[in-house]
Amino acid sequence: MSNNLGLTVKPVTPTSPEEEARVAAWIDTQEYREKNFARQALVVNPVHCCQPLGAELAAHGFQGTLPFVHGSQGCASYYRSTLNRHFREPAPAVSDAMTEDGAVFGGQANLHEALENAYALYKPKMMAIFTSCMPEVIGDDLGAFLKNARAKGHIPKDYPLPYANTPSFSGSHITGYDAMVLAILQVLTEGKKVEGRCTGKLNLLPGFDTNTGDYREYKRILDAFGIPHTVLADISETFDSPNDGTYRQYPGGTPLDEAADSINGKVTITVGPYATAKTFAWVKESYAGRHAALPLPMGIAKTDAFLMKLSELFEKPVPAALRAERGRAVDAMTDAQQYLHGKRFAVYGDPDLLLGYVSFLLEMGATPHHVLCSKGSKKLEKELQALLDGSPYGRGAGIYMNRDLWHLRSLLMTDPVDAILGDTHGKFAARDAKIPLFRFGFPIFDRVNKHRLPLIGYQGVIHMLTEICNRFLDLRDDTCEDRFFEMMR
Numbered sequence: 001m002s003n004n005l006g007l008t009v010k011p012v013t014p015t016s017p018e019e020e021a022r023v024a025a026w027i028d029t030q031e032y033r034e035k036n037f038a039r040q041a042l043v044v045n046p047v048h049c050c051q052p053l054g055a056e057l058a059a060h061g062f063q064g065t066l067p068f069v070h071g072s073q074g075c076a077s078y079y080r081s082t083l084n085r086h087f088r089e090p091a092p093a094v095s096d097a098m099t100e101d102g103a104v105f106g107g108q109a110n111l112h113e114a115l116e117n118a119y120a121l122y123k124p125k126m127m128a129i130f131t132s133c134m135p136e137v138i139g140d141d142l143g144a145f146l147k148n149a150r151a152k153g154h155i156p157k158d159y160p161l162p163y164a165n166t167p168s169f170s171g172s173h174i175t176g177y178d179a180m181v182l183a184i185l186q187v188l189t190e191g192k193k194v195e196g197r198c199t200g201k202l203n204l205l206p207g208f209d210t211n212t213g214d215y216r217e218y219k220r221i222l223d224a225f226g227i228p229h230t231v232l233a234d235i236s237e238t239f240d241s242p243n244d245g246t247y248r249q250y251p252g253g254t255p256l257d258e259a260a261d262s263i264n265g266k267v268t269i270t271v272g273p274y275a276t277a278k279t280f281a282w283v284k285e286s287y288a289g290r291h292a293a294l295p296l297p298m299g300i301a302k303t304d305a306f307l308m309k310l311s312e313l314f315e316k317p318v319p320a321a322l323r324a325e326r327g328r329a330v331d332a333m334t335d336a337q338q339y340l341h342g343k344r345f346a347v348y349g350d351p352d353l354l355l356g357y358v359s360f361l362l363e364m365g366a367t368p369h370h371v372l373c374s375k376g377s378k379k380l381e382k383e384l385q386a387l388l389d390g391s392p393y394g395r396g397a398g399i400y401m402n403r404d405l406w407h408l409r410s411l412l413m414t415d416p417v418d419a420i421l422g423d424t425h426g427k428f429a430a431r432d433a434k435i436p437l438f439r440f441g442f443p444i445f446d447r448v449n450k451h452r453l454p455l456i457g458y459q460g461v462i463h464m465l466t467e468i469c470n471r472f473l474d475l476r477d478d479t480c481e482d483r484f485f486e487m488m489r
Helices: 017-026 030-038 051-060 073-087 100-105 108-122 133-138 142-151 173-189 212-225 256-264 277-286 299-314 320-340 351-363 378-389 405-414 424-433 457-479
Strands: 065-070 126-131 202-205 229-231 267-270 290-293 344-348 367-373 398-401 419-422 437-439
Touching (some): 030 405, 051 126, 065 073, 065 108, 100 108, 126 173, 202 212, 202 277, 212 229, 212 320, 267 277, 267 299, 344 405, 367 378, 398 405, 419 457
Parallel strands (some): 367 398, 419 437
């Protein structure tokens, strides 16, 4: 068939309703699952974001700091909008808006002009610079560009400009977070180490944590101990500031002088070891005092370990108030265990979060039946397997490293579970499987105020089990026959 221009036009072949129904049923089968898990060149709905997004979150954690994207404006808009939609708060950042010219001639001219403009217009105390794909692909030398910017007077010679190479085509948001925190600390602490000086403080590296409630919970726990502390980096006010009619361009963040002096701290602890791997390795070589890497304190056992390590390192007993909190958390678990005992879950997310989810569910007598990470490692797989092997409720569970949410859908349809635990992107698989999704982690776009509630500590235990158990009870009430619609559950 030809059109009036003489070009051959291939007619569109419609898909019949019968064929659509056949394929819809087929993708729920074991046969399709095997084909799905055999694919190698395609990723569908991955459980991670790109490096620069993590770098931007890290930059927001320091006082008066303006995140600066060396790359295209569209990329910068993606990072900003993702953070904005999760927190429902502004995520101010700038870009040097590289376009086709920059791709051909390099981005130095864009960078220099943007640095000068951003410094004059927004008056940040520090600009944290990170890259998107374009400058990484063409090989921009960011270090040389910044050296030239100082030499030409585009930016003061003593102005802090930490930078990190964060190509979107490798790693994930936690890789970029790690790279940016490391770069910031290296710049701020340069020349600040004083032999024999000790601040007496704890430096806490929380890792890529997008729950502002967690940061407040860490600080509340440390205040209860009477331990002075510096959180590196602190987004609790950045993305949870008061709505009082005054716009603050740089609310909150770790004060730069405190971050600089953190190199003289008494103790440095990371509770996000997978999200701060390079940073913590450098800290152990460069920082004074003692150092410890602990898992995210989710669930009773991991919170206990966190508090006992604080007690050991600062030679202080665990405060009575926190002991009482533990008792209340255990009591809440006892009251709720019957509603979670024996339930099967699919869980997915970042490595540090996955270890927390699995620990919490096993403590409640539930089974994390499918455990999936789209950017995992052999080390993480061994840690998860050890957790599962240490509990009778971990038997038969499967660990799926470097898999995506389309893989998870196949698992749900062929080996069903009672619920999913993860971020907003799992809602499509949950809908197809007709099971609830409990939204924890990042990003959460379709619910409000989730980031304000802690997942860590004993309060996190109570919050998580209350949300999960009550949802199961809601579902029972919503679906039961009238004769089973009871006052007591």
